Structure formats: structure tokens, C-alpha cells
Amino acid sequence: MKKARPFNFSAGPAALPEEVLQQAAAEMLDWQGSGMSVMEMSHRGREFISIYEAAEADLRELLAVPREFRILFMQGGGLAENAIVPLNLSGLKPGGKVDVVVSGSWSKKSAAEARRYADVSIAADGAASQYRSLPGNWQLRRDAAYVHICSNETIDGVEFHELPDLKALGSDAPLVVDCSSQQLSRTIDWSRVGLAFGGAQKNIGPAGLTLVFVREELLGHALPICPSAFDYKTVAEAQSMYNTPPTYGIYIAGLVFQWLKRFSYAGKTGVAAIEQRNIDKAKLLYAALDGSALYENRVAADCRSRMNIPFYLREERLNEAFLAGAKERSLLQLKGHKSVGGMRASIYNAMPLEGVQALVDYLKDFEASHG
Incomplete structure (x- = not known):
């Protein structure tokens, strides 16, 4: 009798669906008769491009991502995006002002990293409650380039069950959401989002792949110091193939998307x-x-x-x-x-x-x- 796998409660890299692991194992040496493992494929070859296109289409369908959003498959995890986002978006308005809502350990790190590239203001901070509740009384600057939140704090266990409506709070800035540990676990109200990002190693796949969902109108504003491989406009125009993407991570994510569509x-x-x-x-x-x-x-x-x-x-x-x-x-x-x-x-x-x-x-x- 086959021994049951343990239950893995890791915060990430986290457990993957067993049938996804079984399919990946079966295809390890030879993906669909190609004679190659996915790890051996050229990212520009027709075999991998078909994997990438299917993964992107399935993800857009699963999350009902509107057409005005581009989906980027990047690297560096959520932590790197804490730098990549201000490198791309702090220039949306003069002054490079960024408002951050600190609801726990990860958004606190986001604020610290953004300070390298932007004028950061803590719009609200849950420190008084020891990050056991969401902070209230947000102080948003009218000239902020964007507002950053972490929708689920993996360390502190605090989650936004509804994304904030910035317009109702008197701000016309786009909302940036670090949804690393929340993505694909629930539906998203895209009408309230300017950009969302997350590392894949929670609900989607192995460490190394990062997903970015960005409105097209926010592309093309990168700071001059932004590396070309991190410029969202460059990545979008190259369909995530400007540099070699995390190909095997995209493949596993695609299998997870297929599993979720059947679920x-x-x-x-x-x-x-x-x-x-x-x-x-x-x-x-x-x-x-x-x-x-x-x-x-x-x-x-x-x-x-x-x-x-x-x-x-x-x-x-x-x-x-x-x-x-x-x-x-x-x-x-x-x-x-x-x-x-x-x-x-x-x-x-x-x-x-x-x-x-x-x-x-x-x-x-x-x-x-x-x-």
C-alpha cells in the first residue's frame, strides 16, 4: 500500500498539489514527446512558448484579469519587487512620493526598501496593536505616486479581506498590492488595483517565479536608474522573454493553473x-x-x-x-x-x-x- 504523504504546513516554499508533482515527475525526462525536459528547453523555442502561452491564458481566465492588465512572469520574488515597483512607479508624479500602509513584517520591509528610490510616508501603521489588527486612520498624500499594501501578512497572520477603495479615501493614486501569499486563493476586485505582484512559492509553484499584474497605463514611467530587465514596459513588450525567464517555474505554475481549473x-x-x-x-x-x-x-x-x-x-x-x-x-x-x-x-x-x-x-x- 502506498504510504500517504505528510501534511506540509510550510509558509513557503509550500506544498504543491500531489497530482501536479506526479505529472511533473512523469514529464521530467521527456515533455510530451519533445525528447527534452522542460528544464532543457530554449525559452524562445516553440515547445516552451506553447507552455508559456497556455499558462498566461489560464491564469488570466482563473482570476478574470481584465484586458487592460499585462501579466508579467519575472524573477526575484516579492522582496525584489519592493525595489522594482518604486523603480517603475515612483515617477508617476513629480516628487516621487509613495504611501505605504504597514500592516505587518512584510509591508514594513516594503517601506524600508522603497525608501532607497522614493519619498516614503507611512500612511498607517499597525505597530500599536503589535500587528494583530489592520491599521486605521490612513493619512494619504494627494500627490502620492501610488499606495502600497500587503494584502496578507504571512508572519503576523493579518489579511485584508477586502481591498481598500482609495477613491473613497480621497486618493486618485493607483493601489499596489503585494499579494504573494494570497494570489489565487480568492477572487480579486481588479477595479481597485493598479498593480499586484507576488512570489509564486505559496499557492502557485516553486521559488524563483514572480507574477506581476500591471495596468498598461502604468507602463513606461521607470526611473532612469531602473535596470532594463526590471523595466515593466520592456518586459511587457518582450512578453516576459526579455531575459531568460524561470522556465521550469512557469511550467509548474501552468500545471497548477490546470489543476485549479479542474478543481x-x-x-x-x-x-x-x-x-x-x-x-x-x-x-x-x-x-x-x-x-x-x-x-x-x-x-x-x-x-x-x-x-x-x-x-x-x-x-x-x-x-x-x-x-x-x-x-x-x-x-x-x-x-x-x-x-x-x-x-x-x-x-x-x-x-x-x-x-x-x-x-x-x-x-x-x-x-x-x-x-
């Missing part, structure tokens, strides 16, 4: 189906934590992440025993980020409901034996 749950398909399952997974785990005397989640209920759920044992001395027991139950990578401690369960798209149920069962068993 069904609760009478729904595609992104609507995966969003519903993500809601159900998060409700199941939060209910177990909230009903416990041993564990606690410290994030405000109205902005709890569906993707990354940090939690703490009220008796810290039990941490190592908890992790050891989890590993024995084939529940992997539950240790929290070193900057905040505790535990963290990342339950991205590839994590099945059964995996969350297995974690909930372990939480209850561990509490019963250590309470």
Missing part, C-alpha cells in the same frame, strides 16, 4: 471553489484554537488570515514537545517565524481539508495529554 468543491469550480475550501479550512482551525485553553491566536477576528494562522501555546515550555509530536503524526513545518515565535500553520490552496482536520485532531489530543 471542484461545494458545487463550485476554479477559484470560487478553492476560496470556499480555504474559508472552510480556516474556520475549522480557528474554531479549534478559540475553543482551547492551551492555544491562542492573537489576531483580531475581522482580519484573520485564511492562509497563515499563527498560534501560541500558553505554556511555552511545551513548544518542543508539541513540534516533536506533530512530526510523529506527519504534520510538518509548524514552527512559527523566528521573529514572533510560537507556531504557524500555513494552509494554502494545496492543503486539503483532511490536512487541517488532522492538525485539529492533534491539537485536541496534545491538549488532552498535556492539559
